[in-house]
Amino acid sequence: MTDTTATAELLSLFPTGILVASIPEVDNAALARAIRGLPPAETQAHGLISGDGVSTYGTGHNLHRRPEFKPLVDALGLRLAAFARELGADLERMNLLMADCWSNIQQPGSHVVQHRHPNSLISGAYYVEAPANCGRIVFESPLDAHRMSDFPYYARQTPFAMKRYAVDPIPGRVVLFPSWLSHRTEPNRSNGERIVVSFNVSAQISGADRERPRAG
């Protein structure tokens, strides 16, 4: 029998990078206290949270400028840089800038509806409190056209077969993803609160490169 794999190369192109990392150096109890202690005027219902939940999105988006969030922001900066380098980004010529940072507190039964983060490069979610079954974050495949014609059956799960991918929220875990990638959360089926710090990151072109005309 001819070995067709010996002379063939399967290219895996156009992948979507998602980084899942743990941040053990951050004090989640202190963060939870800081988030629960935010002024009521800065927390409000959020159109993307279905059910009972509050967010500081829409009231400045500026948790990253508060001193009590500095340890988290510093820790996130290291993971963001590592993620960008893995994707091939040239951090000698630009800085990653946390542009927005906000908190969500979701009560049992609530979920976050499908959305993207416009006007941003990388987005992320850091889990401060996440009881078991409080709802995974679910990313949808951006390959919409793929669904027009697909194998009716798959014998095994591969990145080629995936329509969506879910990540468990674990306290101390951060998930970084391209801001254009559509996502939602499953309902919080726990009896506790699901507390998340979310953020948007952009790239600021640095030094001489800022003056240089950009081709393309």
Ligand SMILES: [Fe+2]
């Ligand atoms: Fe989001």
